[in-house]
Amino acid sequence: MAETQTYVKKEPPLFGILSFRGGVKIPLHKDLTATLKIEKLPSPPRVIIHCAQHMGTPAIPIVNQGDRVLVGQAVAEAAGPGPLSLPVHASISGTIVSVGPFPHPSGSLMTAVEIENDGNDEKGEMLPLDKPWKEAALGEIVQKIHAAGIAGMGGHGFPTHAKLSPPSNKPIDTLIVNGVECEPYLTADHRLMIEKTEELLTGTLIIRKVLAAKTTFLAVDAQNLDAIARVSELLSDPKFRDISLAKLTTKFPQGGEKQLVYALTKKRVPSGGLPMDVGCVVHNVATVFAVREAVCSGIPLYQRVVTAGGPALRSPKNLLVPVGTPIRFVLQNCAVDMGIVKKIVLGGAMTGMAQSEPDVPVMKSTTAILAFDRIDEAAKINSCIGCGACVRVCPMRLVPSFLAKYVDKNRTGEVKEWGVLDCIECGACAYVCPAKINLVHYMKLGRYWVEKQRKKGL
Amino acid sequence: MKDRKNDPLSPLLHVSSSPHLRRPGTVPDIMLSVIIALVPAFIGSLFFFGVRSCILTCACVAAAVGAEWAIFAVLKKPIVLDDYSAIVTGILLAFNLPPGLPVWMAILGSVFAIGVVKIAFGGLGSNFMNPALAGRAFLMVSYPAAMTHWSAPINGTLNGFSSAVEGVSAATPLAYFKAAVVSGHYLQLDLHAALPRLFWGNTGGCIGETSAALLVLGACFLWYKRTIGFIIPVFFIGTVFLYFWITNGTGEFFSVRAFYAPLFQILSGGLMLGALFMATDTVTSPITPTGKVIFGLGCGILTVIIRKFGGYPEGVCYAILLMNCVAPLLDRYTRPKRFGEVKIRE
Numbered sequence: 043m044a045e046t047q048t049y050v051k052k053e054p055p056l057f058g059i060l061s062f063r064g065g066v067k068i069p070l071h072k073d074l075t076a077t078l079k080i081e082k083l084p085s086p087p088r089v090i091i092h093c094a095q096h097m098g099t100p101a102i103p104i105v106n107q108g109d110r111v112l113v114g115q116a117v118a119e120a121a122g123p124g125p126l127s128l129p130v131h132a133s134i135s136g137t138i139v140s141v142g143p144f145p146h147p148s149g150s151l152m153t154a155v156e157i158e159n160d161g162n163d164e165k166g167e168m169l170p171l172d173k174p175w176k177e178a179a180l181g182e183i184v185q186k187i188h189a190a191g192i193a194g195m196g197g198h199g200f201p202t203h204a205k206l207s208p209p210s211n212k213p214i215d216t217l218i219v220n221g222v223e224c225e226p227y228l229t230a231d232h233r234l235m236i237e238k239t240e241e242l243l244t245g246t247l248i249i250r251k252v253l254a255a256k257t258t259f260l261a262v263d264a265q266n267l268d269a270i271a272r273v274s275e276l277l278s279d280p281k282f283r284d285i286s287l288a289k290l291t292t293k294f295p296q297g298g299e300k301q302l303v304y305a306l307t308k309k310r311v312p313s314g315g316l317p318m319d320v321g322c323v324v325h326n327v328a329t330v331f332a333v334r335e336a337v338c339s340g341i342p343l344y345q346r347v348v349t350a351g352g353p354a355l356r357s358p359k360n361l362l363v364p365v366g367t368p369i370r371f372v373l374q375n376c377a378v379d380m381g382i383v384k385k386i387v388l389g390g391a392m393t394g395m396a397q398s399e400p401d402v403p404v405m406k407s408t409t410a411i412l413a414f415d416r417i418d419e420a421a422k423i424n425s426c427i428g429c430g431a432c433v434r435v436c437p438m439r440l441v442p443s444f445l446a447k448y449v450d451k452n453r454t455g456e457v458k459e460w461g462v463l464d465c466i467e468c469g470a471c472a473y474v475c476p477a478k479i480n481l482v483h484y485m486k487l488g489r490y491w492v493e494k495q496r497k498k499g500l
Numbered sequence: 501m502k503d504r505k506n507d508p509l510s511p512l513l514h515v516s517s518s519p520h521l522r523r524p525g526t527v528p529d530i531m532l533s534v535i536i537a538l539v540p541a542f543i544g545s546l547f548f549f550g551v552r553s554c555i556l557t558c559a560c561v562a563a564a565v566g567a568e569w570a571i572f573a574v575l576k577k578p579i580v581l582d583d584y585s586a587i588v589t590g591i592l593l594a595f596n597l598p599p600g601l602p603v604w605m606a607i608l609g610s611v612f613a614i615g616v617v618k619i620a621f622g623g624l625g626s627n628f629m630n631p632a633l634a635g636r637a638f639l640m641v642s643y644p645a646a647m648t649h650w651s652a653p654i655n656g657t658l659n660g661f662s663s664a665v666e667g668v669s670a671a672t673p674l675a676y677f678k679a680a681v682v683s684g685h686y687l688q689l690d691l692h693a694a695l696p697r698l699f700w701g702n703t704g705g706c707i708g709e710t711s712a713a714l715l716v717l718g719a720c721f722l723w724y725k726r727t728i729g730f731i732i733p734v735f736f737i738g739t740v741f742l743y744f745w746i747t748n749g750t751g752e753f754f755s756v757r758a759f760y761a762p763l764f765q766i767l768s769g770g771l772m773l774g775a776l777f778m779a780t781d782t783v784t785s786p787i788t789p790t791g792k793v794i795f796g797l798g799c800g801i802l803t804v805i806i807r808k809f810g811g812y813p814e815g816v817c818y819a820i821l822l823m824n825c826v827a828p829l830l831d832r833y834t835r836p837k838r839f840g841e842v843k844i845r846e
Contacts, residue, residue, distance in 0.1 A: 066523075068521065068523075149515075226521060300839065300840065304839075310839060310840040311840050312840045312841075313838055313839075313840045313841050315840070379508075380508055380510070380511055381508035381511060383511055383513070384511070384513065384514050385513055385514045385515075385516075385520065386513055387518075387520050391519065391520045391521045392518060392519040392520070392521060393518050393519065394518060394520065395518065396513070396514065396515045396516055396517075396518075396520065397513060397515070398513050398515045399513075400510055400511075400513065412520070414520065417514050417516075418520060418521050418522040419516055419520075419522060420522065420526070424526070424527040424583060424624070424625070425623070425624055425625035425626065426625050427527055427530070427624065427625050427782050427783050428625070428782040428783050428784075428785070428787050429530065429727075429782040430729070430782065430787045431726075433787055433788065433789075433836070437839065438838060438839045438840075439836045439837065439838050439839045440836075440838060441787060441788065441831075441835065441836065443787065444787070444831070459835075460835060461838045461841075464838050464839070464840070464841075467518070469518050469519030470519075472517075472518075472519050472522070473519050473521060473522055473523050474523050474525075475522075476525050476526050476527050476529065476530055477526075477527050477625075478522065478526065480516070480517055482517050482518055482519060483516075483517035486517060
């Protein structure tokens with residue numbers, strides 16, 4: 043364990059560490075779980091598998107009440123031929139109890155498949171590619187990734203196969219595997235990089251082959267010393283010689299896609315564009331691991347590593363959780379006293395969503411389940427005094443305080459002109475605001491208005 | 501829906517927009533740090549002008565807080581005095597008053613600053629002018645005689661110079677400088693001897709503005725706390741320095757003598773107090789980096805114009821007030837270029 047105890051070692055930034063302009067230093071609270079091995083969560087008594095777990099059209103259920111399903115069996119298939127839809131798979135073996143609306147982490151009710159566990163953990167048929175991935179055709183690999191239901195596991199849930207088939211007029215030269223994990227409390231990616239390093243690097247090579255990328259980075263936080271040590275060790279192996287390790291400054295939101303692309307390539311993703319517009323593709327380490335599992339072992343995405351953390355947990359953990367497990371069940375396995383929990387957040391503490399129902403399930407894109415016994419937002423909100431702290435930290439160079447004022451005053455024209463659509467909702471502005479204005483709330487509202495207006499216009 | 505308030509298994513959860521962490525530090529903390537930063541200059545003023553400066557400062561602060569409380573009470577609005585901003589206004593106004601000013605005038609200026617300049621426009625965060633400076637401007641036009649009646653500091657001279665130049669008389673260093681220029685005795689001024697007094701503060705002037713050293717000390721604290729930035733003070737003071745360096749009157753640029761005039765100008769009058777504590781007032785200055793540069797330059801240029809060509813010896817107050825008025829406009833036209841603000845590659 044000696045190597046793993048070096049996680050939060052305070053070192054001055056070394057020359058050559060990469061970063062971006064803006065951002066903020068945040069207490070990371072990672073030392074609680076950074077040294078804990080990934081544990082397998084006990085099988086939950088029931089799971090709720092949502093059909094909408096990715097960006098795009100929700101999947102369509104293909105099972106009925108009373109059906110028996112096995113682990114890894116698809117319970118809903120991708121909708122239509124449209125590229126932005128994915129199948130979802132059963133994460134436990136058992137009987138379908140119901141197919142119907144369930145609380146979704148987004149706050150609404152969405153169609154989901156509820157499975158009651160029979161406790162047998164019986165695996166369905168999982169077929170890897172019929173030949174080694176090095177010899178497989180690109181289409182076959184992408185097809186396999188699509189069939190495994192892999193969506194971006196860093197939080198946004200963008201279907202991975204779509205990122206692997208860029209349009210021909212946008213050649214990809216750089217692949218970035220994002221292991222920065224700049225959010226406080228989160229250590230799931232960190233542990234994955236230490237414990238599944240070889241699989242992760244193999245997954246990187248698979249994606250590299252599909253994209254035909256010239257440069258491949260594995261981006262890691264410069265303070266994440268044990269992961270850097272472990273990865274460097276394996277990178278000395280000649281079969282991984284095409285992957286380079288990049289150490290990035292510890293700063294929030296360093297793991298943001300656009301900030302990462304800029305730090306590594308000094309290219310700016312154009313406003314309203316995607317990293318592929320500058321020839322880059324960014325994948326989260328968990329996604330890359332899932333790609334390797336799908337392609338080499340045939341395992342679809344039905345489980346993921348989640349950090350269960352936050353000040354309300356007496357024993358925070360890194361857990362391998364079946365997708366669809368109610369978050370209450372996960373928290374109860376971490377010695378939580380539900381009576382003192384005031385807030386439950388799915389995802390990171392800076393960008394995650396607060397939940398009203400403790401029974402919403404874990405999704406493919408759930409990086410963490412955080413339970414707080416206190417609420418950080420101030421009860422009293424001052425008026426903006428124009429201190430400019432939000433302007434200094436905004437990684438997108440916006441003026442959050444003005445945007446908030448324009449949204450407050452209903453001035454949609456200015457809201458759009460001052461760039462609300464460029465906001466990545468990282469929360470750095472609201473984090474530093476001395477007046478405690480809920481700036482991200484205004485950004486989300488402003489975006490909603492502008493997009494609504496745009497839809498009306500069309 | 502069953503009652504979840506007292507259900508330990510399914511507690512009533514707080515739902516709010518991200519982020520779920522907030523940095524400590526509030527608006528009252530910022531105001532408190534400004535108050536702390538003004539303490540050295542206050543102690544200096546006690547030393548230079550004695551108990552008068554304490555009386556005036558206390559009167560201004562009490563009047564400012566009292567006015568705020570009274571207005572909120574009359575309007576039946578929730579009383580918000582816990583942000584300390586009225587205290588800052590009171591101190592800054594007092595620092596801009598001559599030591600001999602009658603107390604009732606100081607109180608009147610304070611009430612004007614809070615009532616008319618700040619709360620009438622919506623209170624903290626909505627006022628478009630620096631309340632303390634507007635209060636001073638109000639007193640200047642209402643009681644010009646009292647506002648220019650100066651008293652000599654302890655252990656120093658009124659005008660900062662050790663020996664009087666024949667035919668020139670004025671009460672403050674800047675007025676003396678101007679009078680000497682006007683009467684053609686400029687080259688006889690012993691600027692070098694006046695500089696230390698201006699630096700430490702034992703010259704005539706408003707109670708809080710005379711000591712450049714103590715004001716900079718306070719500003720260092722604010723810079724350390726990141727309450728104020730560098731852009732506005734640097735461009736403000738830099739502009740004034742540059743102009744008086746170029747036109748220093750000795751015909752030289754790089755001799756030691758050539759720097760006396762610009763140093764004299766930046767150390768005298770309200771420039772340090774204005775540039776470090778008033779122009780940097782976050783509410784009334786631009787928020788964008790470019791806007792701040794233009795704001796600082798504008799303050800500097802207006803100060804030079806008033807000091808050099810205007811009727812007053814001092815121009816900092818009006819320069820800042822004028823630039824306060826254009827600050828919203830500056831913000832509007834200096835929107836920073838967004839990250840990635842280009843056309844998408846075809």
